[in-house]
Amino acid sequence: MRAWSGPVDGGIAVLGAGLSGLSLAAHLAAVPARPGPVVLVDDGARDIRDAGWAFWSRRSGLLDAAVSARFARIRVHAGGRARTLGLGRYRYGVVRGADLASVVGEVTDRVDDIGLRTGRVTQVHDGARPRVALSDGTELHPEWVFDGRGPDADDRGTSPDAWLDFRGWRIRTEAPLFDPDVPTLFDFRTDQRRAASFVYVLPTDTRHALVEHTSFAHPDGGPVGTAAHDEALREYLAAVLGADEDTYVVEADESARLPLASRPPARRSGNIVRIGAAGGMLKGSSGYAYQRIQCDSAAIAQSLARHGHPFDVRPAPSRFARYDQGLLRAVVERPAVLERAFAGLFDRSSAEPILRFLDEESTWRDEAALFASLPAAPLLRAMAGR
Numbered sequence: 001m002r003a004w005s006g007p008v009d010g011g012i013a014v015l016g017a018g019l020s021g022l023s024l025a026a027h028l029a030a031v032p033a034r035p036g037p038v039v040l041v042d043d044g045a046r047d048i049r050d051a052g053w054a055f056w057s058r059r060s061g062l063l064d065a066a067v068s069a070r071f072a073r074i075r076v077h078a079g080g081r082a083r084t085l086g087l088g089r090y091r092y093g094v095v096r097g098a099d100l101a102s103v104v105g106e107v108t109d110r111v112d113d114i115g116l117r118t119g120r121v122t123q124v125h126d127g128a129r130p131r132v133a134l135s136d137g138t139e140l141h142p143e144w145v146f147d148g149r150g151p152d153a154d155d156r157g158t159s160p161d162a163w164l165d166f167r168g169w170r171i172r173t174e175a176p177l178f179d180p181d182v183p184t185l186f187d188f189r190t191d192q193r194r195a196a197s198f199v200y201v202l203p204t205d206t207r208h209a210l211v212e213h214t215s216f217a218h219p220d221g222g223p224v225g226t227a228a229h230d231e232a233l234r235e236y237l238a239a240v241l242g243a244d245e246d247t248y249v250v251e252a253d254e255s256a257r258l259p260l261a262s263r264p265p266a267r268r269s270g271n272i273v274r275i276g277a278a279g280g281m282l283k284g285s286s287g288y289a290y291q292r293i294q295c296d297s298a299a300i301a302q303s304l305a306r307h308g309h310p311f312d313v314r315p316a317p318s319r320f321a322r323y324d325q326g327l328l329r330a331v332v333e334r335p336a337v338l339e340r341a342f343a344g345l346f347d348r349s350s351a352e353p354i355l356r357f358l359d360e361e362s363t364w365r366d367e368a369a370l371f372a373s374l375p376a377a378p379l380l381r382a383m384a385g386r
């Protein structure tokens, strides 16, 4: 993306050039009209090239050229049984940060009024026209601000229903160990006593994979901690995959503690709109945000092009927030519920209905069929226990 060094007076400021900022910039470049120039402001603290996202989708998207792998099947191990499920019309895709940045650059460079400015945002003032203060003393005066500075709940007053607390190792093995065609989305063969936990295995080829230990942690509890995650990863690799420590190398790692909130946060204050994780795009019950961010970016850009404002963005029906809240409550109160629920939910040949439900595109009838496979009594007891 081009560097931007001029003043900002009108147009759009996008704060944060992470997943949501870059995605919105690309979608704004792709619509026929924008209300003035678009300037992304990023502090450079997080190198996007180190990031990566997995997602599922059944539609083509503007940034599909950034997808480096696509899978048609997934594996789930729950309730003592392994299942391999087809994805129907969906594909499970992987986007690497470096590829996303380069594809977004190609899209935005086709128009001449989108650019990137390096700077740390210190304050955003609402008013007749928003004011964005940077740490170097400069001020921007855009008409619209889209704030995508990331999933930091603490300074934004959001109270999560749970934490998605995870740590992943990028592993290289001596001998072939991974099935390169089938990622494991949930493997519950890990300790469930402290928190509902599973291991995720995303293969690159037979000898490389991201192996991640993930816990749904209590909203009032402390972090799981690096040592506990590492111990669980070592155990999983040895006991489940049969890989002793001297047979693999951890080439890189990633950790996060993402706030999972079933209720979407207030997104708008005057002409300031939160996007990305800060705008409630992390799905409450799963922590996935990539595809929701793509849909939201497309809707905001379309709305701006059609109406001159970004608010023609349809929220999901409120029942989905209630489902997320119920599941998260149940899972943090009684961790064992998650494995039982997933054993029932994934006991089918295709994951398509589950993915449609998680995308909040299912009908009442679809949901009734899915809920019939859930262990009703433990879920209800856990929800009532709060």
Ligand SMILES: Cc1cc2nc3c(=O)[nH]c(=O)nc-3n(C[C@H](O)[C@H](O)[C@H](O)COP(=O)(O)OP(=O)(O)OC[C@H]3O[C@@H](n4cnc5c(N)ncnc54)[C@H](O)[C@@H]3O)c2cc1C
Pocket (backbone or CB within 6 Å): 015, 016, 017, 018, 019, 020, 021, 041, 042, 043, 044, 045, 046, 052, 053, 054, 055, 119, 120, 121, 122, 148, 149, 150, 151, 254, 255, 256, 258, 275, 276, 277, 278, 282, 287, 288, 289, 290, 291
């Ligand atoms: C390790 C990890 C793995 C994840 N994996 C997946 C996945 O596989 N699939 C999925 O769907 N979701 C995943 N997520 C969740 C979610 O998609 C990501 O958190 C996503 O990056 C959120 O996008 P964002 O734009 O809100 O924030 P970010 O991508 O984090 O971007 C925020 C940007 O704002 C910048 N910034 C912050 N403060 C300032 C400031 N004051 N001034 C200027 N710039 C600032 C940061 O440097 C950064 O560049 C993952 C999250 C993490 C942390």
